[in-house]
Amino acid sequence: MSLFSLLTFNYFISSSLLPSITLLVLYSLIYILLYFFFSLSHISPSIILVIITDCQKYGEIKRAAAKKFPTDIEGYLDMKGVVISEIYQRCGLLK
Incomplete structure (x- = not known):
């Protein structure tokens, strides 16, 4: 596999990296939301x-x-x- 094919958008979409990156972003957003919810929930x-x-x-x-x-x-x-x-x-x- 050449470097050019690694850098092209088509390879990125067809590879298994896209679902992994999507899940990573999703989990990061969930973590951030939970962090803010639990860090602010102690305020009376x-x-x-x-x-x-x-x-x-x-x-x-x-x-x-x-x-x-x-x-x-x-x-x-x-x-x-x-x-x-x-x-x-x-x-x-x-x-």
Whole structure:
């Protein structure tokens, strides 16, 4: 078998490598999905509600800051910074 025939698409499709590669990709996707499901399943609903509340509050502050400071990036960042600092303090990232 020549190198050219190994590299051609027809050989790849007709060989037994295609089902093996397809199964490998399928098993990899299943593994990734199971990993994320089991790694996130330990988060309690109360933590999820806190995260959602923080996201909503952050989104509201961002919209208000964008309306209040349409051309002043420093003012926009300062207004957002207060909320970000509160979130970081609750997470233990800021003291």
